[in-house]
Amino acid sequence: MNSGPSMNTPILAVEHLSMKFGGLVAIGDLSFEAARGQITALIGPNGAGKTTVFNCITGFYKPTEGMIRLAGRSGQEFLLERMPDHEITAKAKVARTFQNIRLFSGMTLLENLLVAQHNKLMLASGYTVLGLFGFSGYRKASAESVELAEFWLEKANLIDRADDPAGDLPYGAQRRLEIARAMCTGPELLCLDEPAAGLNPKESHALNALLMDIKHNTGTSILLIEHDMSVVMQISDHVVVLEYGRKISDGNPNFVKSDPRVVAAYLGVEDEEVEEVLIEVGDEQVIEQFDAEPDREHGPSASSSMMAGSVSDTIGHSDDDGERITVSKRASKAQQVDDREARDKAKAAATPAAKPGKAKAAPAKPAAAKAPKSAAPKTKAVSKTLTAPRGGVADRLTLIKGIGPVNEKKLNEHGIFHFDQIAAWKKADIEAVEAYLAFDGRIAREDWVGQARKLARSAAKPTAAKPATGKRGGSR
Numbered sequence: 001m002n003s004g005p006s007m008n009t010p011i012l013a014v015e016h017l018s019m020k021f022g023g024l025v026a027i028g029d030l031s032f033e034a035a036r037g038q039i040t041a042l043i044g045p046n047g048a049g050k051t052t053v054f055n056c057i058t059g060f061y062k063p064t065e066g067m068i069r070l071a072g073r074s075g076q077e078f079l080l081e082r083m084p085d086h087e088i089t090a091k092a093k094v095a096r097t098f099q100n101i102r103l104f105s106g107m108t109l110l111e112n113l114l115v116a117q118h119n120k121l122m123l124a125s126g127y128t129v130l131g132l133f134g135f136s137g138y139r140k141a142s143a144e145s146v147e148l149a150e151f152w153l154e155k156a157n158l159i160d161r162a163d164d165p166a167g168d169l170p171y172g173a174q175r176r177l178e179i180a181r182a183m184c185t186g187p188e189l190l191c192l193d194e195p196a197a198g199l200n201p202k203e204s205h206a207l208n209a210l211l212m213d214i215k216h217n218t219g220t221s222i223l224l225i226e227h228d229m230s231v232v233m234q235i236s237d238h239v240v241v242l243e244y245g246r247k248i249s250d251g252n253p254n255f256v257k258s259d260p261r262v263v264a265a266y267l268g269v270e271d272e273e274v275e276e277v278l279i280e281v282g283d284e285q286v287i288e289q290f291d292a293e294p295d296r297e298h299g300p301s302a303s304s305s306m307m308a309g310s311v312s313d314t315i316g317h318s319d320d321d322g323e324r325i326t327v328s329k330r331a332s333k334a335q336q337v338d339d340r341e342a343r344d345k346a347k348a349a350a351t352p353a354a355k356p357g358k359a360k361a362a363p364a365k366p367a368a369a370k371a372p373k374s375a376a377p378k379t380k381a382v383s384k385t386l387t388a389p390r391g392g393v394a395d396r397l398t399l400i401k402g403i404g405p406v407n408e409k410k411l412n413e414h415g416i417f418h419f420d421q422i423a424a425w426k427k428a429d430i431e432a433v434e435a436y437l438a439f440d441g442r443i444a445r446e447d448w449v450g451q452a453r454k455l456a457r458s459a460a461k462p463t464a465a466k467p468a469t470g471k472r473g474g475s476r
Contacts, residue, residue, distance in 0.1 A: 009071050011036040011189055011221045012057070017066035019052050019245075023445075026052045027245045030066070034189070034238070039215055039222040041232045041253075044242035045265055050225045051099070053242075054191055057223070058096045059085030070094065072188060073219075090119065095187035097178045099194050105167030109158055109177055112166050113149035116184040121145060145184075152180035156210055172203025176210055183214065189221050190214065196228040204228065208235050233257065241265065261338065382429045385415030395419050399455055402446040407437060419459060422452035 010033035019027040027049045034040040042050050055061040057068055057080060068080040070092050078092040088094050104112055114121075124141030153159040156176040161169065166177060175195055182190055195211075196204050212235060214220050226232050232239060232253065239256040241249040243265045249256050256262055389395075394417035397408045414436065416422065425433070430443050443449075 009036060010034055011071055012040075012223065013067075013069045013071075014053070014057070015067045015069070017053070017056060017068065018064050019049075019056055019061060020064040025245060027056070027063075030242070030245070030247055032240045032247060032250060034221060034223050036071075036221055037215065037219055038237035039211065039224060039235050040238045040240065041224045041226055041236040042240050042242065043226060043229075043232055043256075047244075048242040049245040050242055051193060052245075054096065054193055054223075054225060056081070057088075058094060058191060059083060059088045070189060089185065093186060093188040094191065095182040095185045095189070096191040097182055097193060097195060099197065101171075101174050101178060103166040103174055103178060103181075106165060108163050109153060109166055109169070110146070110149050110162045112177060113152060113181050113184045114145055116181045117145040117148065148184055152183050155183075155213060156180040157206065170203075172199050172206065175199065175203070175207060179207075179210060179214075183218070183220070187220055189223060191223045193225045194227060195224070196226055196231045199228075204231055207231070211235055229257075260341075382414065382416065382432050383426070384421050384424055386417055386421070387415065389417035395455070395459070397422075400446075400448050400451045402442065402448060410437060419452040419456040422448055423456050425449050 012034040014033070015031050017027055017030040018025065030049075030053065032040075042053060044050055052061065056063045059080065063081050066081065070078045070080055072078065072093065078088075080088055080092060080094070083092065104115065107115070121138070121141055124138045125135065150159060150162065153162050156173075156179065158169075158173060158177060158180070161173075166174065169177060179190075179192065179195065192211075196207055199207060208231060211222060211224075215222060215235075224232070224236065236253050239249075239251065239253050240247060241256055241259070241262050243261075248261045248265060249259045251259075389412075394412060397403050397411060397416075397419075398405060400419075400422070403411070411417075411433075416433075425448075430449070434441070434443055
């Protein structure tokens, strides 16, 4: 326990991390490691959950499931998911910067770096006013703090402006000052959230130089979120790629940049697959309701942490029709690549049988047609289906909370047009519909059957009300 960890021991191990906001799963079963003394990049399209991972590591969010282990230089192991956020910084030695610059713009560069050493100075003063009276221990600590601040200003190439207000610096210099301030806390793990955002090539080069200097000369490990691929590929030792809150690739930069799943996640899919993707949104194994409004009763509020930003910064919302889209297999672009490779392998295996004729497309079409047929047995189990709506007019199923236009269309295609049909569903009917719509317990959770019964009764009331009124009139 007291012996220091070897360089082969990862400084950070994220194991089966999940972060849920009510019914919304922002991170699903994520596992990865960050090697000691290296730069690990966490990349992915917008909304992939990268900042949510950072918020879990640094204590702004407490994960729903999973473990986050940090192995300190002393050999002590910290379980970050169990620690208060201030202890993660003070004891586990994790420092962080944010997407938006958080400097004290009215203070000088030197003062900003001294603020980062506030705890050390307060300890030296005995948490009293001894510092005001020139207490020797405080004078020594103060001199050491100024020396450390000047050291990092020199490293960030900002020493000439040490007495200038931080708000007067150009944007790229402010980014480097933030990193220098974080380094004044003596971190073992430095988490940087998009440090190259908005930088020009010259500023990006200066940032790269600073990060490589930190890596080679301090022993601090770096975990980096970044969209600038030139920065990622030049300085990263290890890259983890997220899409829809799950890991789709993990390896060195050369491996990741040639991974077809990563290319698909960043560049999109073929035109002929767009319609299919729009209908089948998401990944059923990871995000049950990715485009849904977070449940305010169970998740953090919109401004749960001034430092972390609002939930809406990283979480999407439902559309105007209230559609809470569940996820099915082919929405994940990385998954589409895997599916395409599987189809190609199946076609290659079938090629010898197709040699006698040139009708390769003919066998392929029936194979493609098997997908809807495989779903047919599930819908046959649904009772009281109709070939057409009664009276030629279907009920507006979107009045049921949880059914949007896409799901209404799917239900209509399978002979479900009216509230009373849904109100009559039994357990077997619900299971069959959930299998078709790629739901997992959502129909019961949102009580579609109960909602449908109320709507069916209210739809029948006007016709029943007229004779009742007549009777009252007759009695009078």
